[in-house]
Amino acid sequence: MELIEAIKGRRSIRAFRADPIPREVIANLLEIARWAPSGANSQPWRVTIVQGARLEAWRQALLARLAENPWDEARRRAYEVRVRTGSLAELVGLAGRSAYETLVEGSNRFYGAPVAVVLSFRGQEGARVPEAIPAFVTTLMLAAYEMGLGTCWLGFVMGQGDLLREYAQIPVDEQPAAVIALGYPDPAAPINRFRSPREPVEAFTRWVE
Ligand SMILES: Cc1cc2nc3c(=O)[nH]c(=O)nc-3n(C[C@H](O)[C@H](O)[C@H](O)COP(=O)(O)O)c2cc1C
Numbered sequence: 001m002e003l004i005e006a007i008k009g010r011r012s013i014r015a016f017r018a019d020p021i022p023r024e025v026i027a028n029l030l031e032i033a034r035w036a037p038s039g040a041n042s043q044p045w046r047v048t049i050v051q052g053a054r055l056e057a058w059r060q061a062l063l064a065r066l067a068e069n070p071w072d073e074a075r076r077r078a079y080e081v082r083v084r085t086g087s088l089a090e091l092v093g094l095a096g097r098s099a100y101e102t103l104v105e106g107s108n109r110f111y112g113a114p115v116a117v118v119l120s121f122r123g124q125e126g127a128r129v130p131e132a133i134p135a136f137v138t139t140l141m142l143a144a145y146e147m148g149l150g151t152c153w154l155g156f157v158m159g160q161g162d163l164l165r166e167y168a169q170i171p172v173d174e175q176p177a178a179v180i181a182l183g184y185p186d187p188a189a190p191i192n193r194f195r196s197p198r199e200p201v202e203a204f205t206r207w208v209e
Contacts, residue, residue: 003142006142006145006146007142009145010141010142010145010151011192011194011195011196012151012152012153012196013111013150013151013152013181013183013185013192014091014095014102014106014111014152014189014191014192014194015111015112015185015186015189015191015192016110016111016112016113016114016150016181016183016184016185016186017183017184017185017186018112018114019114019183019184020051020052020114020115021051021114021115021149021182021183021184025147025149026049026115026182028147029140029143029144029147029149029182030047030140032139032140032143033136033139033140033143034136035139036132036135036136036138036139036140037132037135038130038132038135038136039130039131039132042130042132043132044121044122044130044132044133045119045120045121045132045133045136045177046119046120046121046122046174047117047118047119047120048117048118048120048168048169048170049115049116049117049118050115050116050117050118050167050168051114051115051116054167055110055114055115055116055167057167058116058163058164058167058168059108059109059110061163061166061167062108062109062157062160062163063105063108063109065160065163066104066105066108071100071104076100079099079100079104080098080099080100082099083099083103084099087196087197088103088196090194091191091194091196094190094191094193094194095190095191096190102191103156104156107152107154107155107156107157108156108157110154110157110181111152111181112183112186113150113152113181113182113183114182114183115181115182115183116154116157116168116179116180116181116182117140117179117180117182118164118168118170118176118178118179118180119133119136119137119176119177119178119179119180120168120170120174120175120176120177121133121174121175121177122173122174123173123174123175124175125175127175129175129177130177133177133178134178137153137178137180140180141153141180144182148184149182149183149184149185150181150182150183150184150185150192151180151181151182152180152181153178153179153180154179154180154181155179157179158176158178158179161176164176164179
């Protein structure tokens with residue numbers, strides 16, 4: 001696969017098959033992602049692969065917390081409007097459910113993925129996330145795509161930092177930085193057909209000389 005084709009073809013996957021991913025496939029994916037650039041080649045990323053019973057327990061804990069503390073009506077309504085009028089409107093339409101159920105509840109279920117990839121780095125609480133971490137994540141997502149795997153970056157899961165720390169067993173001297181759902185895409189799920197739009201280059205570029 002051509003690199004540019006992969007960059008343009010990758011999309012967030014929000015419905016996964018339950019099939020586990022062989023360990024050597026995940027190891028190969030990390031072998032590729034480690035070639036991402038980093039400041040002074042510091043390679044600050046630490047990776048935790050969470051799967052099996054531990055991922056299931058994490059998922060249940062997230063869903064239980066969401067059930068205990070559902071968004072209040074005003075916040076939920078504002079979110080529905082934001083998504084309905086934004087670039088994810090079609091996605092929610094394809095899912096046939098509300099934006100809250102599709103994106104908030106879906107993210108907290110890891111969209112049914114069999115694996116969560118957790119990125120962390122050595123540092124104190126509140127430390128700035130090294131810029132290299134998103135570089136690693138992007139490299140990993142593109143490599144996964146070429147390998148027939150799907151990914152979805154899960155900011156919502158990051159929001160429950162205590163559960164992340166507990167279930168992914170992040171050491172106290174590390175800070176979590178990203179959570180990625182990883183698995184084989186469910187080809188039958190309409191939501192996976194969604195292609196998010198992009199602004200044209202002129203909308204975000206200034207040329208100065
Ligand atoms: C930092 C970050 C956090 C994200 N968090 C979520 C999330 O919690 N749930 C979700 O469904 N998608 C999440 N996404 C995916 C974005 O919605 C998606 O990348 C964007 O809509 C563009 O679509 P594409 O990835 O299909 O090209 C996140 C993406 C990034 C970069």
